[in-house]
Amino acid sequence: MIEISGSFWIVLTGVLATTSCGLLGTFLVLRKMSLLGDALSHAVLPGIAIAFLVSGSRAILPMFIGAALFGLVTTLLVEVFHKKWQVQEDASIGVVFTALFAMGVVLITAYAGQVDLDQECVLYGEIAYTPWDLLLWGGDSLGPRPVWILGGVLVLNLSLVTLFYKELKIASFDPAMAASVGINATLIHYLLMGMVSLTTVASFESVGAILVVAMLIVPGATAYLWSDRLAVVIALAMLFGAVSAMAGYFLASYWDSSIAGAMVVVVGGIFLISLLFSPNQGVLARLWQRLQLSLQVAQDHMLLALVRRDEEVEEHAKLRPDELVGSAAVWGVWARMAFAKLRRRSLVQQADGLIGLSAAGEQEALRLLRKHRLWETYMNRLGLPEDHVHDPADAIEHFISAELEAELGAEVGDGRDPQGKQIPPSGIEG
Amino acid sequence: MLENALRFMTMADANVRFVLFGSLLIGATGGLLGSFAVLRRRSLVGDALAHAALPGVALAYLWTGSKALPVLLAGATVSGVLGVLLMQFVINFTRIKADAAIGIVLSVFFGIGIVLLTHIQRSGSGNQSGLDKFLFGQAASLVEDDLKVMSVLAGLIILVLILFFKEFKALIFDPGFLQTLGYSTRWIDVLLMGLIALTVMVGLQAVGVVLIAAMLITPAVAARFWTEQLNKMVMLAAAFGGTSGIVGTFISSLAPKIPTGPVMVLVATFFFIVSALFAPRRGVLARGLRRRGNARRETQQHFLRACIELQEKIGEGRAWPVEELAIELGHSPDKVKRIGQQLAKAGLVARGDGRFALTEAGLQEGLFVVKSHRLWEHYLYYRAILDADHVDRPADEVEHLLTPEIIIRLEDILARERGIDPAQIVTLHGTGSQYRRGGRE
Numbered sequence: 113m114i115e116i117s118g119s120f121w122i123v124l125t126g127v128l129a130t131t132s133c134g135l136l137g138t139f140l141v142l143r144k145m146s147l148l149g150d151a152l153s154h155a156v157l158p159g160i161a162i163a164f165l166v167s168g169s170r171a172i173l174p175m176f177i178g179a180a181l182f183g184l185v186t187t188l189l190v191e192v193f194h195k196k197w198q199v200q201e202d203a204s205i206g207v208v209f210t211a212l213f214a215m216g217v218v219l220i221t222a223y224a225g226q227v228d229l230d231q232e233c234v235l236y237g238e239i240a241y242t243p244w245d246l247l248l249w250g251g252d253s254l255g256p257r258p259v260w261i262l263g264g265v266l267v268l269n270l271s272l273v274t275l276f277y278k279e280l281k282i283a284s285f286d287p288a289m290a291a292s293v294g295i296n297a298t299l300i301h302y303l304l305m306g307m308v309s310l311t312t313v314a315s316f317e318s319v320g321a322i323l324v325v326a327m328l329i330v331p332g333a334t335a336y337l338w339s340d341r342l343a344v345v346i347a348l349a350m351l352f353g354a355v356s357a358m359a360g361y362f363l364a365s366y367w368d369s370s371i372a373g374a375m376v377v378v379v380g381g382i383f384l385i386s387l388l389f390s391p392n393q394g395v396l397a398r399l400w401q402r403l404q405l406s407l408q409v410a411q412d413h414m415l416l417a418l419v420r421r422d423e424e425v426e427e428h429a430k431l432r433p434d435e436l437v438g439s440a441a442v443w444g445v446w447a448r449m450a451f452a453k454l455r456r457r458s459l460v461q462q463a464d465g466l467i468g469l470s471a472a473g474e475q476e477a478l479r480l481l482r483k484h485r486l487w488e489t490y491m492n493r494l495g496l497p498e499d500h501v502h503d504p505a506d507a508i509e510h511f512i513s514a515e516l517e518a519e520l521g522a523e524v525g526d527g528r529d530p531q532g533k534q535i536p537p538s539g540i541e542g
Numbered sequence: 543m544l545e546n547a548l549r550f551m552t553m554a555d556a557n558v559r560f561v562l563f564g565s566l567l568i569g570a571t572g573g574l575l576g577s578f579a580v581l582r583r584r585s586l587v588g589d590a591l592a593h594a595a596l597p598g599v600a601l602a603y604l605w606t607g608s609k610a611l612p613v614l615l616a617g618a619t620v621s622g623v624l625g626v627l628l629m630q631f632v633i634n635f636t637r638i639k640a641d642a643a644i645g646i647v648l649s650v651f652f653g654i655g656i657v658l659l660t661h662i663q664r665s666g667s668g669n670q671s672g673l674d675k676f677l678f679g680q681a682a683s684l685v686e687d688d689l690k691v692m693s694v695l696a697g698l699i700i701l702v703l704i705l706f707f708k709e710f711k712a713l714i715f716d717p718g719f720l721q722t723l724g725y726s727t728r729w730i731d732v733l734l735m736g737l738i739a740l741t742v743m744v745g746l747q748a749v750g751v752v753l754i755a756a757m758l759i760t761p762a763v764a765a766r767f768w769t770e771q772l773n774k775m776v777m778l779a780a781a782f783g784g785t786s787g788i789v790g791t792f793i794s795s796l797a798p799k800i801p802t803g804p805v806m807v808l809v810a811t812f813f814f815i816v817s818a819l820f821a822p823r824r825g826v827l828a829r830g831l832r833r834r835g836n837a838r839r840e841t842q843q844h845f846l847r848a849c850i851e852l853q854e855k856i857g858e859g860r861a862w863p864v865e866e867l868a869i870e871l872g873h874s875p876d877k878v879k880r881i882g883q884q885l886a887k888a889g890l891v892a893r894g895d896g897r898f899a900l901t902e903a904g905l906q907e908g909l910f911v912v913k914s915h916r917l918w919e920h921y922l923y924y925r926a927i928l929d930a931d932h933v934d935r936p937a938d939e940v941e942h943l944l945t946p947e948i949i950i951r952l953e954d955i956l957a958r959e960r961g962i963d964p965a966q967i968v969t970l971h972g973t974g975s976q977y978r979r980g981g982r983e
Contacts, residue, residue, distance in 0.1 A: 376653025
């Protein structure tokens with residue numbers, strides 16, 4: 113019984129921390145401030161250590177004051193080093209957070225007797241002890257303390273983001289517009305940094321620095337691969353955070369390892385899956401789009417080869433399949449795939465082992481040829497010598513829309529192209 | 543503590559010598575390569591690489607069961623490089639920006655590393671204590687064999703660095719030039735990344751993955767304040783890094799509980815702050831002083847110009863009362879007195895009876911300033927087509943900066959294009975600047 117409720121409290125703590133981080137992280141990623149988030153979550157360490165030393169306890173208020181102070185110091189130092197001391201921005205982030213983190217580690221180890229924290233715990237937290245860290249009220253247990261703290265922080269973050277949603281959104285996407293409609297960008301910046309500091313502190317002792325860094329960056333970036341709408345990205349980021357907290361717990365108990373670490377592994381897995389399979393941004397989708405495009409280009413080139421041969425011999429010429437495949441200027445397998453596609457579209461027909469254009473194929477081919485020669489002529493008019501216009505036209509002919517074709521036709525007219533070849537007339541119905 | 547210090551100072555203990563040599567090596571290679579990493583804007587990539595090395599250390603141990611440094615470092619290199627490649631892939635293939643890509647690789651690989659380390663620790667398949675020093679580093683644990691590995695790596699790094707110094711230099715300052723020499727910038731970049739990776743490996747055991755990036759970044763940034771020359775910067779960064787290594791090791795040898803890495807980082811940070819404040823040209827103090835000197839020179843030159851313009855308005859050879867100068871300059875009388883005293887000390891004005899008059903030297907300098915001012919006004923009016931009432935203010939600022947060469951060119955342009963006689967620009971009996979009153983004709 114205690115085992116089950118213990119797991120529940122641990123998972124709940126994880127979910128509360130990761131959803132808070134996912135919510136704020138979305139804005140950090142959008143504002144290209146992920147590394148400042150990273151720096152912040154390292155740099156609050158000395159603040160926490162000093163608060164421990166001064167107050168002698170894990171009370172949240174001194175810890176928050178200490179951490180918020182150092183969060184502010186980090187932001188200010190990075191800015192001073194970068195703007196006033198003329199250090200490159202990435203380098204000044206690097207100098208500041210490593211120095212502060214080093215200071216924190218030295219404080220913790222030097223006062224190991226007084227500070228109930230050790231350096232490993234700083235990195236990956238003590239979430240497993242959550243069920244025993246109870247909040248007491250007049251002798252009665254109200255449940256684990258971290259759950260209350262992280263729950264409070266999540267509610268606060270949600271309310272602030274809801275309250276300032278419009279401001280955050282405009283300041284993130286279009287700082288110039290934000291300034292012109294009277295949004296105080298500096299205020300929004302420090303509001304966000306303040307929320308990140310608070311969340312970092314609240315998460316620190318239970319989930320550790322790495323989980324905070326990972327959850328501030330990875331869920332937001334992952335969600336950004338799936339959607340273009342801010343509200344959806346935020347919801348997805350929080351979902352990804354929650355899912356990795358839950359799955360991470362079970363992974364850790366299955367494989368006996370750090371719970372916070374396992375949560376990071378899961379969110380990394382979600383990122384990898386998104387990287388591969390997201391419908392617009394995913395690697396597979398991109399590769400598929402590229403394949404489709406190169407097949408299209410290969411087909412176009414084959415049609416053009418046939419129609420040019422027609423023009424030369426002034427009759428419906430035919431090519432051997434290998435000649436045709438050779439004209440596509442792509443690698444063998446793709447050329448054969450493109451050829452198969454042409455046949456499926458009934459743009460070519462085969463007789464006596466030779467390939468020729470069908471009626472539909474001829475129309476399609478002439479339209480391509482028209483686009484090609486219009487572009488050549490246009491480039492020539494712009495001053496490109498006639499022996500330099502073929503290659504650009506070869507590259508662009510596949511992308512000229514009907515509207516652009518009409519515009520080019522109006523600009524160039526139906527004449528001859530720079531090599532003196534006839535531009536096929538428009539008005540062929542496709 | 544005293545005993546520890548003594549042990550350290552006398553270096554009687556072979557172990558102390560190893561540790562010292564090791565930290566020197568780490569600091570120096572970190573500084574050397576860090577200069578290139580920082581100038582190429584790859585400083586945080588080094589951080590990602592270091593974090594990404596952790597799972598490699600753990601996996602190498604899991605697979606081979608060996609804790610020998612070469613084995614662990616081989617694993618670290620593979621996973622570190624894999625991390626950087628993945629990062630580059632994410633930047634190139636998706637809309638995710640570099641900062642987030644660095645953060646993703648850094649945190650996720652580190653998370654994997656932590657999972658593996660804690661698993662090794664708990665599964666009882668081995669004692670983790672040999673591995674967890676890779677988190678924060680433990681210089682005290684360096685033994686002779688480790689040093690051999692580190693020396694070989696450092697030697698390799700320095701050799702490649704010397705061989706490709708020119709190429710790296712071109713990569714940083716002028717990649718286009720590198721291409722015209724027939725090199726592929728991409729491969730030189732990859733080579734540099736490889737060296738950065740090896741540098742991280744040199745320091746991994748003693749400084750740890752969390753903070754090794756600081757040994758790349760901080761000494762290099764500190765060195766940047768002292769010089770504008772790459773080879774000097776590289777040497778200086780190596781010296782800062784090496785010194786941080788030695789001092790850091792010494793300090794942490796006094797308190798063995800404190801891990802070495804953080805202390806080395808703090809010493810390097812100290813060098814950074816001292817450099818940033820006190821470096822002669824780029825330092826904060828030097829720049830502050832220079833700015834103050836410039837501001838002082840500007841107010842003094844305005845004072846001289848005011849004397850000449852009063853002279854133009856009212857007549858020759860007079861000493862000007864403080865009150866009149868104060869109105870002309872828009873300062874308080876006290877401030878006018880103060881500036882006047884500075885100028886009197888420099889021999890540019892003479893004072894007496896609450897009045898100031900230009901000396902011969904003051905007159906010459908004043909004339910030069912007035913001429914600069916008016917030439918610039920003309921230039922803005924004719925060439926930049928500013929309105930007549932918009933040229934005085936910019937000229938106020940620029941008059942202090944014009945060199946005699948620029949003056950000659952301005953005179954030449956205005957004489958050729960507008961027929962303005964340079965001799966008529968300041969005459970001491972004219973009516974002053976023609977641009978104070980109205981708009982464009």
